[in-house]
Amino acid sequence: MRDFDYIRPATIPDAIAAAAEPGSAYLAGGTNLLDLMKGGIASPERIVDISRLPELNRIERLDDGGVRIGALVRNADLAYDPEFAKSYPAVAEALLSGASAQLRNAATVGGNLLQRTRCSYFYDTASACNRREPGAGCDALEGENRLHAVLGWSDACIATHPSDFCVPLVALDAVVEIEGKKGRRHVTLEEFHRLPGETPQRENALEPGDLIVAVRLPAEAASFSANARYLKVRERTSYAFAVVSAAAALVVDGGKIRAARLALGGVAAKPWRARSAEAVLLGADANEATFASAADAALADASPSGDNAFKIELARRIVVRALISALSGTPKRLPALPASPFSNIPGVRHDA
Amino acid sequence: MTLELSLNQQPAHARQGSSIGQPLTRRDGFLKVTGGARYAADNHPPGMLYAVLAVSSIARGRVAALDTEAAKAHKGVVEVMTPKNRPALAIDPDAKDNPFMFRLDLLQNDQVRYPNQSIAVVIAETLEAATEGAALLSPRYEALPARVGLDGAKSFVPRGVGIGGPAVQHKGDVETGLRSAKTRIEATYETPAQYHNAMEPHAIVVAWDGDRLSIDTPSQGLAMAQGRIAGLFGIAPENIHIRSPFLGGGFGSKGMISGPQVLGILAARLVGRPVKLVLRREQMYGPVGHRAPTRQTLRMGMDGEGRLTAIDHHARTASSTFDDFFEPAADASHTLYASPAIATSHDAVRLDTGTPLFMRAPGEATGSIALESAIDEAAHACGMDPLEFRLRNYAEVEPMTGKPFSSKALRECYRQAAETFGWASRPLQPRLMRDADGFLTGWGMGTATFPALMFQAEARAVLRSDGSGLMETGAQDMGQGAWTAFAQIAADGLGLDIDRVEFRAGSSDLPNAGIAGGSGHTATAGMAIHNAGAAVIARLADLATGNEASPLFGAGNEGVLARGGRLYRRDDESRGESYAEILMRAGLTEIEAHGKGAPDPASQETYAKHAHGAVFAEVKVDPDFGQIRVTRLVGAFAAGRVINPRLVRSQYYGGMIWGISFALHEEAITDRRSGRIQNANLAEYHVPVNADVPSVEALLVHEDDPYVNALGIKGVGEIGITGTAGAIANAVWHATGVRPRRFPIRIEDLLG
Structure with a gap:
């Protein structure tokens, strides 16, 4: 061997x-x-x-009201932590919509951030891939690319980041705690993943030796708990990556949006925080017209990288639906089919 | 005989007389759920080495160089087999004497004709060393452009399709029929390349002893595999012992011995030690067969009453560049709907892929989804309910041949399934039903059918003086429940309780049970078992009725019946004696007899023999996203006598779930430039998961068929996929108003 x-x-x-x-x-x-x-x-x-390694598998409530999730906490353990799921329901829903039960029992929080793209050309070592082999070229361009990126891509790489978990995390201002040779530092998740540009091989902010030790959510993240959803469209009901997904979180008061968070998954090389859409939402009336404007803003810079123009329109619709779902309130119990458009169909069992 | 090969556990079931018809649970179930069932790759003979394939990453060209030195220098690597040192074979792997003899890639030269073709085998002390050795070969290629897709090469009309049927057939004049029609439809449907993806990869453990071979490998056809290996190595078939007690699925891909399995045998020959070779998942996308893509165009004409005046069904398909298998998709239009004019035709292109093969209703499934979609379109064009339209065009005789059906309870299937489903309240127009959550809801239906095939099989029956029985046939249990169903037939055939019968199968040193394929295994091997049982009972009856000391003396063979280990006088059941008494009086420890199963040529000539069914589907579609959920499937099937309703229902469920898979999930995504499959893994080659299958119901419709065989058995293995895939497509149309024309149905097709 x-x-x-x-x-x-x-x-x-x-x-x-x-x-x-x-x-x-x-x-x-x-x-x-x-x-x-x-x-x-x-x-x-x-x-x-x-x-x-000791001490990296703990979920700690911080004095400032935030939460610190050890990098080795298993996906399933986090999703099923009752207090965590209550405070950050969209994160729990995203976790349970990812992979399969067996994988969620093994996969860790830190590893989820670092998972590689599912672009088939990245996995096919006989294909050219700048991410795998810098300078080799990109066979996904002009290839079988209906599921590839529509935001933030470059001619060097059109791959997407596959994580569900990261989508609500980035929406909720998660911070990555990194221990390195020069000590401990904090990087926002939004800055942690990089867009490909000319250097798709540089996927994140980690330097050699850097270890993700925890992911933090600030106190404010829990303020959305009553109106937070994750929605994922995929090609089978479980064990499939998102075609497009969205996390939406709102604070609504008297019909006005007092705070809004929105992020998209499956559309770019990183979990995509839609700040321009949040700007549209903030202070606006909480209704479908506002949501549609926000969706337009979120996708304003989108362009197809191949046979995937449909993903732009699909993403718009998912944004609107995710916001409507968030507005209508977080369900009391996690749905049987987490994050599925069909999550309300009774009589189905996912993790039961 | 190992435990696995001789299942005679006590069934904990209440039975009444006959074993046939009882819903026994799987007799091998305990072994399977406890890990005791030994599959091929679980075997480790002493001194065994590991062989790993190196496979081509190009679709077409030649291997210019392999770094065999680097591989051999790797610690643990024992040998590298390439075209230069591969042991000689008795015949050319490219020789083809008959349509069932498929050309194999056995390192006969440096040519590459599809991606994932074997180009070398590395043999090592450990799996890890062999794997790394294969990577170290670092092949260099001279590549030629790959021919990809149904327009990727010049088309031609193949000489035969499927198992050799004519590529072009017709009855009546389709053009006249279309001209005379009041209403016409024409539509083109595309189906993708699909790969069998049995859970258990093709695996082989081989040990040579001189010119004798001992093999553990999954096989749907032991005797055929034995014969093929014997021919390739120039040794006698009886020198080859293949054990295949359990298959982790086959779906047709284990029907014929495949190239990689033979390479395992060659590797063992080369190194003179036992060898194990197991395909990696991605290596199953090439050398072990697949379902070819199709593009099908259907034209139909209907008169003012909705009666078909013409069906024209054309299919384009693909085969490899070097061998012939042509998916007979258009033939689906031969058997289901009455029409004065029917034309079916095929053409094909040759692509740089592995040779397609039999896969989950080959032709029937691909043809069915197109035909059932077109029928749905035709019904709508006539303003008719799809069930009413099908009944209007119900075939009282086989449409293409005019032969009467040996039996056909399809009307009853329609009735029972429609009633259970609640079809009557369906609105005719699409996009009218929404559920409480706002999802578009649609109902669709399809007709299921599959031919009732029989092949050739033999069985050996033994009655012992302790009153027990033995039944032997080299049958193959690929998950369908052969261990159980055949034991039930054996018990009735021997007139014994099932727990007094030892049933042996899954080994090539037993009588040839034919192939577990074409949904014909239960009928074929079942008839061999039935006849062997009858033959040995006849011998036993001879012993009794010819002996003055027996209470059966003088009754004659026809005058006795066997039940519960005793023979009785037919005219006086108070007179009888046990098998043990008869044998002991005769001074025999056991008696044996043989039986055969085969189709009856006379009734083949006279009757059209098919199983039938009706499948109704409910789907919900998210109106904004186009995501589809099959919320309900109800099928009713009539397939002659049911040996074990529990197992048969399970077969129907499996087939119907494959129908979901066909309609919504399965597709091999081929790079349009390289010809390499981009999703050769179970994460991205989607099949349904449990969460995709909320509710499936299968109704067993009673059907007596005196002509198919004495037991009245048709096949149930493949029919479930037919009808179902089309029913789902039609339900999607009914939900959305968008007619699916390519499969699997994709989100973007429904976004609007």
Whole structure:
């Protein structure tokens, strides 16, 4: 077999020192990395297994009213944490709409942020991919690309970021807590992922050795709990990535929108915060006309990167529906089909 | 005999007399749910090595270089098999003596004719070493442009389609029929390439002993596999022992031995040690068959009463550049709807893909979704309810041949399914139904049909002096429940309670059970079992009725009946004796007899033999997003005698779920330039998940068929996918007013 070093550090500083060497990769849940290694897409020389690092698997309520989610908290554990799900229902819904139950039991919070694109040309090592091999070209352009990006893409890369979890997180001003050689720093999730530009291989703000230790949500994020939804359109009801998804969160008072958050998934190389749409919403009447204007604003800069023009119109409609759903209020119980347009159909079981 | 090959566990079921017709649970169920069922790849003979395929990343060209030195230098690698050192075969893998002999890629040269074609095999002490060795080969290619898509090459009319049927057929004059019609429709439908994707990959564990071969590999046709391997290696079939007690699905892809399985045998030959070779999921997208894409155009004419005056069904399909299998999609129009004029035709292109093969109702499924969609369009054009339209055009005889049906309870299927579904309240026009949540709701229907096929099979029956029985046939359980259904037939055939019968199957040293394919296994091997049972009972009856000491003396064979381990006088059931008594008196420890199953040529000539069904679907469609949910499926099927209603219902469910898959999910996405499949994995090649299948109901409609075979069995394996896919497409139209013309139905097709 292809030999690689396997290191299981006892402390975070040991992990960072080990992973700072070139060719290193952190291993947590392994739900993405192992597939990449088996497929020959990633071939790290050193695996730094952080899955047993202490203290990274806790969900902590902070004194300032925010929450700090350890990087090793499993997706399922977070989604099913009653207090977390109550305060951040759209995040829980997004988590449960992703992957399969088995994967959610293994996948971690930090790993979710770092999952690689599902662009088939990235996975097909016989294809040209600038993300996998800088300068190689992009076979997704002119290829089979009906599910590719419509926002923020470049001729170097039209891939999308596949995460559901990150979409409500970015809407709610999540902050990534990073421990590195120079100590601890905080980067907003919005700034954490990068658009491809000319360097699609640089996917995020991490430097060699950097370790995501936690994701924080500020106190204000919980203020949306009564009116927050995640909506995901996909090609089968479970175990499918979003064609387009949206997280919407509102604070409404007397029919006026006092605060609004909106983000899109499946449309760009990063979870897409729609700030121009939020500006339309803020202070406006909470009604469908406002939502439609917001949707137009959110997609104003969208353009097809291939056979995917339909995703722009689909995204507009999803934005409107997500806002309507948010306005009508967070359901008391998480739907049986989380984030599905069909989540209200009775008699269906998803995770039951 | 290992435990798996000889299932005689105690069934914990209340039964009354006959085993046939009882809803027994799977006799192998316990082994399966406890992990005790040993599948091919679970075997590890001593000294076994691991073989891993290296496969082509180009679609067409040649392998210019392989770095075999780098692979061999890798720790643990024992050998690299390439065209240069591959052991000799007795015949050319490209030889083709008959239509069922498919050309194999066995490293016969450096040519590449499709992506994922085997180009080398690396054999190592560990799976990991073999895998890395394969990566180290770093092939260099001389590539030629790939021919991709149904317009990717010059089309031609193949000599035969399916298993050799004519590519072009007609009765009556379609053009005249169309001209005379009051109403006409014409529509073109496209279906994609699909891949079988059995859960269990093709796997083989091989050990040579001189010129004898011991093989564990999943097979839907043990004797055919044995014969093919024997021919390739120039050894006697009886020197080859194949065990295939369980298959983790096959769907046609394990009907014939595939190239990679033979490469495992060659690898073991090369290194002189046992070898295991298991395909990776992505390697199943090429060398083990698939369903070819189709583009089908249907033209129909109807008179003023909605009676069909003509059906013209044309299908374009594709095969590989080097072999022939042509999806007989248009033939679906031969059997269902009465019309004075019917024409069916096929043409094809040759593409740089692996050769397509039999897959989940080959031709019937692809043809059905187009035909049932077109029928729905025709009904609408006539302003008729789709069920009424189908009844108006009900075929009392087989439309293409004029033969009477051996049995056809389709009317009853329509009636029961429609009533259960609640079809009567359906509005004629589309886009009129909304549910409380605002979803567009649609109801659609389709007719299901599949031919009642039989092949050739043999079985051996034994009665023992302890009063027990044995039934042997090399049948294949690919998940359908053969271990159970055949044991039920065996029990009745031997006149024994099922727990007194040992049933052996899944091994090539047993009598040839034919193929588990074409939905004909239960009928074919079941008849062999039935006849073997009857033959051994006749021998037993001879012993009794010819012996003065027996209470049955003088009754004659026709004068006795067998039940519960005893023979009785037909005219006086108080007179009888046990099998054990008869055998012991005769001084025999056991007696045996053989039986065969085969179609009856006379009735084949006289009758059209098909199973039928009706499927009704309810879908909900999000009006803004075009996302579809199949909320309800009700099917009613008539397929002759039901051996085990629990298993049969399960088969129908499976088929109907594959219908959802066909209509809404399955598609191999091929890069239009490279010809490589972009979603060769189960994350992105979608099949339905549990959450996509909220409610499926299958009704078993009684049907007696005295002509198909003595047991009255038709097939149930594949019929469920037919009808269902079209019913869903028609329901989507009824919900949205948008007629799906390409499959799977995509969100963007419904966005409006």
